Amino acid sequence: EKHFARVLYTKHQAIQMQVTAGQLDAGADYNRNRDAMVAQGLITAARSKVIWQSAPLPNDAFAVSAALAKDAAFVKRLQGALTEVGPLLAGQANLLPANYTGFVVRDNTFYKPIRDAGLATGKLGAK
Incomplete structure (x- = not known):
């Protein structure tokens, strides 16, 4: 909220879907969810890039x-x-x-x- 124009709190899958669709510029999620969505064909890994991991x-x-x-x-x-x-x-x-x-x-x-x-x-x- 301090560094971004808009902050959205929603479900993990929704974040992945919106980032890979270009509706959001960035999002936070956990790798297991992202990997599962890629494996299930729900998102394409190439449409987003992991830039930081805890x-x-x-x-x-x-x-x-x-x-x-x-x-x-x-x-x-x-x-x-x-x-x-x-x-x-x-x-x-x-x-x-x-x-x-x-x-x-x-x-x-x-x-x-x-x-x-x-x-x-x-x-x-x-x-």
Whole structure:
């Protein structure tokens, strides 16, 4: 908002579609989405160029309800099952979408870069 004439907040796919169609000059997205859209023929890679990438960020989190989180034994079994997915991908690539490598157990501090970015931009409020 400080450096651009117009800032648009929309869905990732919409950004890719509008940049490659020439409706927007630039957009922010994550590589996995762009790569998937190219692979599916939804956009043409040559119509946009990646000019900057962040350091690797935490990917998708797996959450349970507060009630279920109280069942520590179940949560531990679920975490174990999820961590087994990565090695299984070698023989069953369709277990996860393309470019996923599996899951790892992390505590909430792992997502600090995401929270910090949200707080810095004002898109996330402090608790």
